[in-house]
Every structure is written in C-alpha cells, then in structure tokens.
Amino acid sequence: MSESPPPPPRASQDDKPAEHRFPCDRCGADLRFDPPSGNLVCDFCGNTSDIGHTDGARIALRELDFRSALARSLPEAETEQTRAVTCTNCGAVFEFDPNVHAAECPFCATPIVTDTGAQRRIRPRGVLPFALSEKDAHKAMADWLGRLWFAPGGLKKYARKGRRLQGMYVPYWTFDADTRSSYRGERGTVYYVTRTVRQNGRDVQRREQRIRWHAVSGRVARWFDDVLVLASTSLPKRHTDALEPWDLAELEPYRPEFLAGFRAESYTVELEQGYEQAREKMDRVIRRDVRFDIGGDRQRIHEIRTRVGDVTFKHILLPVWLAAYRYRGKSYRFVVNGRTGRVQGQRPWSAWKIAFAVIALALVAGALGYVLARQQG
Numbered sequence: 001m002s003e004s005p006p007p008p009p010r011a012s013q014d015d016k017p018a019e020h021r022f023p024c025d026r027c028g029a030d031l032r033f034d035p036p037s038g039n040l041v042c043d044f045c046g047n048t049s050d051i052g053h054t055d056g057a058r059i060a061l062r063e064l065d066f067r068s069a070l071a072r073s074l075p076e077a078e079t080e081q082t083r084a085v086t087c088t089n090c091g092a093v094f095e096f097d098p099n100v101h102a103a104e105c106p107f108c109a110t111p112i113v114t115d116t117g118a119q120r121r122i123r124p125r126g127v128l129p130f131a132l133s134e135k136d137a138h139k140a141m142a143d144w145l146g147r148l149w150f151a152p153g154g155l156k157k158y159a160r161k162g163r164r165l166q167g168m169y170v171p172y173w174t175f176d177a178d179t180r181s182s183y184r185g186e187r188g189t190v191y192y193v194t195r196t197v198r199q200n201g202r203d204v205q206r207r208e209q210r211i212r213w214h215a216v217s218g219r220v221a222r223w224f225d226d227v228l229v230l231a232s233t234s235l236p237k238r239h240t241d242a243l244e245p246w247d248l249a250e251l252e253p254y255r256p257e258f259l260a261g262f263r264a265e266s267y268t269v270e271l272e273q274g275y276e277q278a279r280e281k282m283d284r285v286i287r288r289d290v291r292f293d294i295g296g297d298r299q300r301i302h303e304i305r306t307r308v309g310d311v312t313f314k315h316i317l318l319p320v321w322l323a324a325y326r327y328r329g330k331s332y333r334f335v336v337n338g339r340t341g342r343v344q345g346q347r348p349w350s351a352w353k354i355a356f357a358v359i360a361l362a363l364v365a366g367a368l369g370y371v372l373a374r375q376q377g
Contacts, residue, residue, distance in 0.1 A: 032261025035130040051257040061126045063312030080123040093266040125314035126251035129258045130338040137321035137336040144343040169317035171231040171267035173274040180221045181306040183290045186213045188298030220289045227278040231267035239344040243337040
C-alpha cells in the first residue's frame with residue numbers, strides 16, 4: 001500500500017502574497033513596465049528605471065522535476081503565496097490589487113466584488129515580456145474588427161471609442177520528456193491490375209488499384225522540448241491556440257518587474273491535468289513518427305507502447321491584451337498576442353447586414369438572369 005503524499009505547506013502569517021509594485025524614486029508613484037522601451041516608467045514624472053534584460057544568448061530556464069511536484073516535495077523556494085479573485089461568471093482566477101474592492105472581470109466584463117484570498121502556487125520560472133503597447137494592440141484589434149463584414153456597426157464604433165485594453169499574463173505549462181515507443185502495424189504497397197468488364201455491350205478494360213499489406217514492427221524515439229499547454233480555462237482554447245506561435249526562445253527568467261502595471265492570471269489547470277494534455281500532443285507526434293517509420297504507400301497502426309522518462313516542467317507567463325465588450329446584453333471577448341499583434345475573438349453577427357447581403361445577391365442574380373434571357377431570346 002503506497003503512502004499518501006504529504007500535505008501542501010501551510011502559509012504562515014509572515015508569508016505574505018507577493019506585491020508587484022515599484023515606487024518611483026522621484027515622486028513615489030507606481031512605476032509600470034513599458035513594452036516599447038522594456039524599462040519601468042513613471043507616468044507622472046517621466047522617470048525611467050532600467051530592469052536589466054538578458055543580453056546575448058538566452059539563459060536556459062531550469063526545469064523542475066514532474067514526479068517531485070506531484071508528490072508535493074518541491075523546494076519551498078519554487079512556490080509562492082499569491083492573492084487572487086475568482087470570477088463567478090467565467091471562472092477566471094487572476095491576481096488583484098488588495099486595495100481594490102470592486103471592478104469587472106477582464107475576461108468577460110462581468111462586474112464583480114472581490115473576495116480576495118491567499119493561495120500557495122507553483123512559482124513561474126519564466127516570463128515573455130510584453131512587446132506591444134496598449135495603443136498598438138488596440139489598433140490591431142480595430143483593424144481586425146474592420147475586416148469583419150457582418151459584425152454590427154455598433155460594436156466597431158464601441159471598439160473605436162478607445163476603451164482600455166487589459167494587459168494580462170496568461171499561465172502556461174511547458175513539458176520536456178524522453179519517449180521511446182515500440183509499435184506493431186502493417187505496411188501497404190499500392191499496385192494496379194487491369195480487368196476487362198462488359199459495358200454498354202462491349203468489353204472495356206479498367207485499371208484498378210490494389211494494396212498488398214505486410215506485417216511490420218519497430219521502435220521510434222523522440223525527445224520533446226517545451227510542449228506548451230494552456231493552464232487556464234477562462235479563455236476559449238481555440239482562440240489561444242490561434243495566437244501561436246510564441247517566441248519561447250525569448251523567455252526571460254521570471255522577475256516581478258515585468259508584471260508591474262499588468263495583471264497575472266493564476267493557473268486553473270493543475271499540473272497533472274496539464275501533463276495529460278501534453279501527452280495527447282506527444283502521442284499525436286509519436287503516431288506521425290510511427291507512420292513515417294513504417295513507410296510504404298499506406299500504413300496501418302495496430303499498437304503503440306510508449307515509455308516516458310525524464311519528465312520535467314516549468315510554469316511560464318505569456319502576454320495577452322484582453323478586451324471584453326458587452327453588446328446588447330452579451331459578452332464578446334477579444335485577445336491580442338502581446339508579442340506579435342495576432343488577434344482572435346468572438347464576433348456577433350448583424351442580422352440586417354446579412355439580410356441586406358442576401359437581398360443584394362438575389363437582385364444581382366435576378367439581373368444576370370434577365371440579361372441572359374434577353375440575349376437568348
């Protein structure tokens with residue numbers, strides 16, 4: 001009988017949540033991270049503070065042992081105490097200023113009253129700093145909305161009014177693993193035969209494709225590096241997937257200075273659940289490797305057995321600009337990649353624009369039909 005894992009460490013009264021605030025040494029106002037310059041800036045007096053980026057080749061971020069994390073035996077330095085609030089509408093969990101008691105959820109625009117509590121979480125190992133300013137992200141979103149032909153004009157005007165976007169660091173897991181797989185299957189070789197068939201009272205030769213199958217077995221191996229898994233359920237996965245690729249080679253070692261002026265979402269996909277999603281991604285790649293190894297013209301896979309070893313992980317934060325608009329009583333969310341400006345989001349449909357387009361197409365079709373009829377008449 002296996003022993004139960006030890007309970008997670010309890011927070012002491014002295015173990016206070018981390019604060020991401022940096023006062024200006026000139027006027028005392030809070031500094032914020034400025035994406036264009038990559039420094040901390042003061043919006044009141046214009047003072048700047050260099051935070052010291054990694055120059056030249058990036059420092060390899062140290063991975064953490066997956067099995068140790070599952071056993072809750074990570075060093076205490078790898079965890080941190082955070083203060084977060086949960087949205088009752090969309091379930092998002094994000095860090096909040098403890099001095100603020102009412103606001104709205106940046107993911108769904110639902111008004112919320114904060115019920116802030118402290119939680120001990122795995123500390124981020126790396127952060128990909130924002131490269132786009134809010135102004136640039138707003139322009140990217142406005143351009144994207146402008147290309148949506150059937151979106152209501154009211155939404156486009158609402159977006160152009162310049163409502164602020166929320167800069168949010170979204171949590172991700174990355175996994176490394178060494179895999180070795182054995183398989184059984186069949187290799188298919190395509191060949192053709194010519195048959196004579198009776199058609200319309202005469203003999204016709206027809207070429208038919210056949211496949212000759214041969215049993216095969218073998219082994220494949222692959223080292224997976226930084227398999228990326230979204231550690232949040234607050235945003236539609238199809239939207240966040242469409243924001244890829246992320247330039248993970250530019251990850252910086254985690255420093256709270258990068259979070260100054262931004263919010264950070266806490267992960268809601270636990271580590272073990274994230275690993276299961278990573279395994280699904282790995283299995284798809286392994287299956288592709290097996291097909292390539294089988295070769296031939298066609299492949300059949302009967303069985304794959306994979307041994308996974310040396311599993312490591314890290315918790316990272318990736319930058320996203322968020323906009324949540326309420327239009328006619330419904331929330332619509334838009335996300336902008338904080339590095340590339342790629343935009344994804346939900347969009348409403350304008351019934352009258354669609355009706356107008358259908359009527360216009362019907363009129364055009366009718367006019368073309370009339371012209372053709374006159375020409376043939």
